[in-house]
Amino acid sequence: MCGITGIFDLRGQRELDRGTLARMNESQHHRGPDEGGTHLEPGLGLGHRRLSIIDLSTGQQPLYNEDKSVCVVFNGEIYNYQELIPELLSLGHVFHTRSDTEVIVHAWESWGEACVQRFRGMFAFALWDRNRQTLFLARDRLAVKPLFYAHLADGLFLFGSELKSLLAHGGLPREIDPLAVEEYFALGYVAEPRTIFCQARKLPPGHTLTLRRGQPPAEPKAYWDLRFSLHQPLALEEACDELNKRLRESVRLRMISEVPLGAFLSGGVDSSAVVALMAGLSPAPVNTCSIAFDDPAFDEAKFARIVADRYQTNHHCEMVASDDFDLVDTLARLYDEPYADSSAIPTYRVCQLARQHVTVALSGDGGDETFGGYRRYRLHMMEERMRSALPLALRRPLFGLLGRVYPKADWAPRVFRAKTTFEGMARTAVEAYFHSVSILRAPMRRQLFTDRFRRQIGGYSAEEVFRSHAQRAATDDPLALIQYLDLKTYLVGDINTKVDRASMAHSLEVREPLMDHELVEWMATLPSALKLRSQEGKFLLKKAMEPSLPYDVLYRPKMGFAVPLARWFRGPLKERIRQAVLGPRLAETGWFDQAYLRQVVDAHQSGTADHSAPLWTVLMFDAFLRNVLDSTTGPAETRANANAVV
Incomplete structure (x- = not known):
């Protein structure tokens, strides 16, 4: 496990500052405290921090091919590297280490961009091929390992394992993306490929990015996607044996x-x-x-x-x-x-x-x-059975009205908490699932954001993230669809x-x-029946x-890895949450309706509603402003960048 970073000049071969590259690399020291290495040549800089796991003595990075025309920095593990080495040896490659990193170099030489199809593992890497004047980046299929990048206006391309390495460069504008703010308050995170900053992106899972000097910036290209074919109706005993294997x-x-x-x-x-x-x-x-x-x-x-x-x-x-x-x-x-x-x-x-x-x-x-384990899967499938009984044209007005007028009763026994069910019945499957996983649902976000901010996002909803993925899911099985979305x-x-x-x-x-x-x-x-059967996930x-x-x-009830937010915000964090949510930092952004924030805090602390998850979401946004923006820019610039989105 490591940290990678780098700078690439898309326009030419400008001399890059060694100190800047070192600063970017050192910002990720925690990812690889054992060793650090850099590669610098005109128009290119690569950095690596190493946490030694395999081939402790000779696995240093950046790592090169035989004539040093190909260089790689790599974060992760290629688990099938021992199977690939004999094949690559038979193709004439010479290995100088016993590391999985060197497999990447020689696989690129033999198979080019298709090399990622051969790798079984978690990985994010950047590979420079001097002969082709090409920088190749890749991220594993399920995005276990992160990879951020940014195209700067001056033609420089930055990348790193964490956003902090891009910020350490000093040239990345810290303008907040208003659409990312909408996604964050809906989901609790900024969804791929967006980041909180307008000019930075995450490489999506199962994608590569190929950049060639002198050519316009390319778009990421998918090399893998999951297809729920559900075509193997195995007997239970046979499926158990195969799964164990x-x-x-x-x-x-x-x-x-x-x-x-x-x-x-x-x-x-x-x-x-x-x-x-x-x-x-x-x-x-x-x-x-x-x-x-x-x-x-x-x-x-x-x-x-x-x-x-x-x-x-x-x-x-x-x-x-x-x-x-x-x-x-x-x-x-x-x-x-x-x-x-x-x-x-x-x-x-x-x-x-x-x-x-x-x-x-x-x-x-x-x-x-x-394997289909979330409790929300069971609830979604129950709703799907009800949705299938009535056409959307009838459900949307009828249950939409019930969802609007029925009171939100977090305090009541579950049987009386019908508001969410009514709201779900008024929606399509994708809309309903997005609604069920949202931290601040659409009505709450509408009240949270000011009119100016809503005009800035121009009608965008984080629901679009789910709709775009659903269009590629290629399945009409209700469980498979939401598994794909997750x-x-x-x-x-x-x-x-x-x-x-x-x-x-x-x-x-x-x-x-x-x-x-x-x-x-x-x-x-x-088949989905092997994952969720009779309410058993x-x-x-x-x-x-x-x-x-x-x-x-x-077979015990699922607990999850939770903390007691509701109690914190009514007890030991009572004043801290009020100071953060109602304090000047959030108010100065102009993004949030202060009267509504006060209403949410008061309702939670009085015990009439459980707003612990929304309040934590606001608290962590405030912490981001203080610890990320305020730590890298002056107060005046921070406020200017914040107000740039409204």
Whole structure:
């Protein structure tokens, strides 16, 4: 796991400043504290920070081919590199290291842009081919590893593993993209390919970007997409056997390491399955790490201990106070742009704990999307059955009216909370799913934003992110459609972002066997009834793991990795949330309706409504303004850049 960065002159071969490149590289020191390297030639600079995992003695980067005409900087792991080396040797290539990085160089020489089709892993890399005057960038299929870039007005192209490396260059305008603000307040993150800054972008998952000197900037090109064919109606026993085989292979590949290795163990199905498989593949006890909470409503530690005892792991568990809210500013600096998943707090802590014992940790991330585990999937499927009974032309006016007039009753028993159901019934499947996952739903965003800001976004809605992906989903299966949407949005923008930044803050590599693209592709061939059956999510995974895990671990209610926001904002964070939400920094932007913000805070703190998620979203936006914008520009310039969007 590493950090990469670079500068490319698209127009010519200007001399680049070595100090600027070094500053960009050093901004990501946390991603690779073991070593740092740069490559500089007229019109090109590449930087790399290394966290040594494989080929500790000779895997330094930037890494070159035999005549140094090809150079690469790489973040991630190519898990099938040992299979590719003999093939590349047979094609006449000479290897000088035992690293997966060198495979990328020679694969490019033999297969060009198609080399990414041969890689099985998590990766983001930039490769320079001097003979072709070409810079080639690529990101893995499920965007486990990040890659940001920007085209500057003077013809320079910047890239890096984190936005902070682009900001460190000094030439990236810090003008906030108003459409990104709309996406953030709807989703809690800025969706690919947008970033919070107008001129910076994220390379989308499964895409490459090829830049040639002297030619206009190219657009990213897709090399992979997931197709839910659902064409393999396997018997349950056969499907369980095949799944177990594929899971073992995925875990085995991710256990290749020359440094201490372990796993996160939350006590949930996904991480427990990974640990069980690791135990069967490892001759030594597996190192496992868990976080315990002092609030029983959020604590899964006892289930983690059950799995740890069963497999006799070297288990490390650390208690985290449920009032562990001092990380707000730290998280804002880590993420570089607004990010509102409060589970970033325990994720940060478990990475901190794991790094005390291991350098590489396997996780269960991706299991909900791959196997159909989210509770919202069950609710969506129930709504879909009701939606299918009435045409949209009838549903939209009838249930739209009911949704508007029915009171929002967060305090009431679930049976009386019909407002969301009515609102969902008035929508198409895609509209309803977007509505269900939104943190601030459309009516709330309309009240939150000022008239000036709404004019600036020109009618744009973050719902467009979902609609554009749905057009490419190529499936009319209701479960497959929302799985596809989550794989393109929530998994990439929320889950992978959270884990990458939290782990890299502690120089910890996290590997996700449940996101192996071959496993994900195979699961997409199976009928949805093997994923969600009789309201049981992850049906196939649970059946496959029944011989390996206790019933109470497999079939207990899902808890999630949450923190008690509602209580915080009525108790220990009561004044802090008021100061942030109603303070001068947000007011000076001119983006937010101050009267409405006061109404939201008052309603939450009086107990008449639970606005904890929207308030956290506003709090983290304020933290972004303070810790990212205010730390890199003067106060006057910060205000000017903020007001540029309205």
